Amino acid sequence: MSMEVENGVKHCGFEDEPETIAIMNAVKVLLQGLGEDINREGIKKTPLRVAKALREGTRGYGQTANEIIQSALFPEDGLHNGVGQAGGAGGIVIVRDIDFFSYCESxxxxxxxxxxxxxxxxxxxxVGLSKLSRAADVFAKRLQKPQRLADQICSALQHGIKPGGVAVVLHCLHTHFPSLESFFLDSKSPGWVKVQVQSGSGAFESQDADIWMEFFSLLKFRGTYPTKAGAPDSNAQHWCPSHFSSASKFSTKPEPLNLKMTTAVTSILRSLGEDPSRKELLGTPGHFVNWLMNFQNCNVEMKMDMNKLNGFANGRTHFDHNENSNLPEKQIQSEMNFLFWSQCEHHLLPFYGVVHIGFIRDDGLTPLEKSRLNSVIHFYGFKLQVQERMTRQIAETVSSLLGTDVIVVAEGSHTCMISRGIEKFGSTTATVAALGRFSSDAAARSMFLQSIPQTTIGEL
Structure with a gap:
């Protein structure tokens, strides 16, 4: 029987395999490079969690798409030796909206x-229709970039099925690299880099072939509106934000990369079955370390602002609450849709979203600028975190600035949920921290919660 490792019992699987142990040791080096205590609660199981996520997410290296395809080829009497007469019912066979994830090789x-x-x-x-999805997933579960992923899926299906032609269209979304500049200067900075790629063989080999129009027409029939055939996305080649991210002007001079950390990432690549000397992977260790250091360097840069905020809070005059005062006399005020970025301390994967703040402001208390609230949110966001703790920390700090009656709601999209948890795109989380009268007054909580605007986190 398999039990959770958090309960003190090992999972059945590959925990004792040399590759897993090597990844775990590398993750410990990365955590220490971030200044973390690898023995603190919440972090001490992170090396195993990360190792499991990476090995599960790259299991395609040990799989062969051709075996999957060959196991599900079926004779069809109505299908002539010519092309496109599947039982007399028509030509193209399409499986739409297959959702999966892949790890960016950059x-x-x-x-x-x-x-x-x-x-x-x-x-x-x-071929059995489910095998189209399974064959695609074999290549997705490897370190990838969009165009090569599309080409590999297309080639495997062409050689395995030997059809009249294969068409593959991918819509890919990559997490942005966050920066303080993107938050303070562009409140609508999108959370994703988007790209569309396509690949074709046989009848689909020419991007100008008429059959592509039939293919895209069937996608539109389902409500999907991709870029037309023959117009590949110009961002596909260098779409990863690591290729064009730049240092924030809020940061000091970039520090040289930590050699121990980059060596640790190289060890991870090797343990996954990759060749770290492959041209496309030469910059990967540095890019990943740069990503991680976002959640240390940005935090360091903001400590001065937080000190200023603490001084601001200590200098404010707070009035005693009249617990018998009714709500209309103490109008609920709110600030909505503050962006946040953070890094899950359990899996070292990003999560991001929006924070909403409600408060009952005391009469005579100086209003607090939105930029100061922004500073509080980013201070607690830009570090290894869990959403529940972040929400509570924001609420406690805002309470010291605005008075005790504060409610904070954080809505987040977690990469770890999408890639290795429930594996369902669009799933989001919400956490609430209520202090003062918001913790005891259900009507006040309800009034604020109903005022929160409907947001689509993936489009922010």
Missing amino acids: CLLPFQVKCHVGYVPSGQRV
């Missing part, structure tokens, strides 16, 4: 993929 962060794949049957055989 920075080791997961990216989301929505895949549409189709083929033109020939040779008196068809």
Whole structure:
């Protein structure tokens, strides 16, 4: 029987394998490079969690797509030796909206993929439709970039099925590299870099072939509106933010990369079955370390602002609350949709979203600027965190600035949930911290919660 490792019992699986142990040791080096105590509660199991996530997320190196395809080829009497007469019912066979994730080879962060794949049957055989998705997932579970992923899926299906042609269209979304500049100067900075790629063989080999229009028409019929055939996304080649991220002007001069940390990432690549000397992977250790250091350097840069805020709070005059005062006399005020970025301390994967703050402001208390609230949110966001703790910390600090009656709601999208948890795109979390009268007055909480605007985190 398998039990959770947090309960003191090992999972059945590959925990004792040399590759897993090597990744765990490397993750410990990364945590120490961030200044973390690898024995603190919440962190001490992180090396195993990260090792499991990486090995599960790259299991495609040990799989063969051709075996999956060959196990599900079926004769179809109505399918003539010619092309496109699948039982007399038509030509193209399409499976749409296949959701999966892959790890970016440039920075080791997961990216989301929505895949549409189709083929033109020939040779008196068809393939089990579920195998199209399974074959695509084999290549997704490797370190990838979008165009190569599309090409590998297309090539495997062409050689395995031997159809009249194969078409693959991928919509990929990659997490942005956060910066303080993006938050303070652009409150609507998007959370994702988006790109569309496509690959075709046989009847689909030419991007100008008429059959591509049939393929895209069937996608539109489902409500998908991709870029038209023959117009590949110009960002596909260098789409990873690690290629074009720049230091924030709020940061001091970038420090040289930590050699122990980059060596640790190189060890991880090797343990996953990759060749760290492969051209596309040469910069990966440095990119991943730069990503991690965002959640130390930004935090260091903001300590001065937090000291100023603490001084500001100590200098404010707070009035005693009249617990018998009714709510209309103490109007609920709110500030909505503050962006936050953070890094899950359990899996070293990013999560981001929005924070909403409600408060009952005391009469005569000087209003607090939104930039100061921003500073509080980013101070607690830019570090290894869990969303529940972050929400509580923001609420406690804002309470010291605005008075005791504060409610904070954080809505987050977690990469770890998408890539290795429930594995369902669009799933989000919400956490609440209520202090003062918000903790005891259900009507006040309800009034604030109902005022929160509907947000689509993935589009922020």
